[in-house]
Amino acid sequence: MSNVKQREPPKFPCEIDTELDRISSLPGHVLDQILSLLPIRDAVRTSALSRKWRYKWSQIPHLVFDTQCISTNSQDQTVVKNKLVNIIDHVLLLHNGPIYKFKLSHRDLLGLSDIDRWILHLSRRSTKEFVLEIWKGQRYKLPSCLFSFENLIHLELFNCLLKPPLAFKGFRNLKSLDLQHVTLAQEVFENLISSCALLERLTLMNFDGFTHLHINAPNLQFFDVGGVFDDVSFENTFLLTLVSIGLYVRVKNDQIVSHGSSSRLVRFFVNLPHIRRLEIQSYFLKYLAIGKVPSKFPKPCIDLNYLSIRINFNDFEENSAALCLLRSCPNLQEIEMLARPEEQASVGPVTDFWKDDHWKCLFGQLRLVKIVGISGIRSELDCIKFLLSNSPVLETMTVKPASNEGGWELVKELLRFRRASIQAEVIYLEP
């Protein structure tokens, strides 16, 4: 090997096309884009390509550290964790320029003081998107420097504890917030929502520390919540169009008696005038059914075109709530009803409920209906009959029972039902 310290002479002059290095001369933002599309490992490796490429990787604005970024055969958690910490320290230290997106989601990540240090570093780098997923261990308490991320637009946290400093005034630019398995106090939650004025998307899953969901967010468009809460109410949410709510715990029976005349169902929809898609999951319909349920809303929900309900067909309140809801949404295009067959009858037998002909309602735009998990009881069949006879433009209805038992009887009944739509196809799916 000769002249170790000298460079190898460049290969050929530029005239010969086949030898020309074209990629290095692409504009900076294009190279940033290409490097951002690579996993972090490959991106950093490009520093060994040539002199020009030495520091190109250090400008990439997205840093994603996930389980794939370490290649090791070691099963020892500490070794993997140390390697991860080492890599992230090196990358952050050598990185140059703003870091717009930072994602950290590694199976073996545990070192809490390390994460504190990295978040502090990011607070100086105009981070716009921050995703942190702690797979194991108890809730990670976020350092206060996280709350000083001025440019934050998207925040996604998994298994964290939020306790902002008293001086925290919200994330001025935050548009998307995704909190799963988090703990925060009631005031902290309300303060957070109301102080992030630009918030457009909110996702909450499996939270604790607060039980009242009072959503005051003028720009909110998407709201997805699943967890245990006492009540949910909206204020000033005129742009909210997609809502998905799941209440994972059954509403206690004593609450049913104690509540007064006003219907929760009606109150829920009062502040959602432009809602377009609604998913009612788990036990939320039971929650909504509390209070005196009218036969239909005073003002119909004209914008709602997709409705998905998890319903217990044995429960009188839930049935009446569902019927009320269906009557109040004339422009539905797609309905999905998921039955909870394991429930026992709660309040008396439900008979002749859906057969009530006094209220004729027409689903003028209903095209698709999905019924899942039924077992052939009376109220379920009546519901199907109700839908079939009130949807003149129906195209497809799919029925999927919970089990094969009584399937034959079910099919016989289905065959009899009158259909308002000539083109309607009723498809029986195997359970």
Add this chain to the structure above:
Amino acid sequence: MSEVDMAVIKPEMMKSYIWIQTTDGAIQQVEQEVAMFCPMICQEVIQKGMGSSKNYAISLPQRVSPAMFSLILDYCRFHQVPGRSNKERKSFDEKFVRMDTKRLCELTSAADSLQLKPLVDLTSRALARIIEGKTPEEIREIFHLPDDLTEEEKLEPLKNTTDDPRIRLLNRLYAKKRKELKEREKLKNVEAEEDLVDDRSVDDLLSFINGGDGDSKGIRTSKNKKKHRKRKDQQKCATSNEAIEMHKKESNAVSSLCHNAEVDHELQSSLSETLRLQDAAEIFAPTVEFDEVDNDDEIDPALKEEIDREVEDFARILNSDWPERMQELLSLGQERRRTHLSVNGNGTLKRYGNANAGSIDGNKKDCIVIDVNSHRSMFDVNQREGMTFEQMLSCSMQLVFGLPRVQFQLAKYMIPQTRLCSA
């Protein structure tokens, strides 16, 4: 013209064309809907009114060659049709980017200069797919990149290949390799390049950025280059003077924060980290980080060692349990004590010997001088509590030595004496 003629001509005339001049000088007509798909052409037409006739043809940017332009037109022609499904578009895109890398790069460049973002995204993804998972040699082969990194630079660790979290081991290995290379080089070169420093230590390996131009800062072994160090020390002295000024203003406000347990903990942990780092450096340098002396001639080794000891004592004192310490202080007032201690391999402090090993001689030795400039970054974590390192250290010293106020000098060992100043 007769009506029949008009009827024949009309269908062609219904479609409007834009005049475009390619880089080879040729002027051609392109259907308007197709050309307007490119934002840059769209801009030219709308804002500047170009392209309506042959004389006012839009000239394409330099990076768009005629061949690339026709490819781009194919892309636009397909995608500007509104009725296509996502699936169709996707499969067209996949087929479209199947070309050799040379053309792919050219296409990316051309699409970028025409501001056609969807096509730039598509080609970037294709290029990323090519690069992903390949070794540097393979990538160089594909894109014809010059292999112009020196062997030195290639040897520097890429973070992803370090399996061993202990930096020390890495340092040893690289030092060995460097020695080998140096020897090989010496056999060929007559001139010994003394000024180009090859001894790299922990700081150099970590501060990757300085590599390549031969300049190295930070820890040096004591065997080399007295001249260099002298210059360096003078530089650092200037900065430390500024630090003293800053500190003087802040030291008063700090005492109330001293009782914060968190501060103690951080201070302890950060100090132990410091010592750990020193430990790493010790592998090469017989002298510790704290001990960068100005001139080898002025300080004799015995005094050097004593200074080392004092620094370690100070660290030990800070690391000791606070309740214990408070008891000591309260019972003894202003009397200062020290114990000998050792630093373990993993940086923890161990106390041994008796507690009354000696006291600071108030007359001759006044100041414990500690250079912390190199370790500022490690104490950044403390900044969120609103204290600088000097503040913390000074308030700790106040407690330790029971002084009303401590003036903290951040300086190198300029004077072969220790001095503890009180205001």
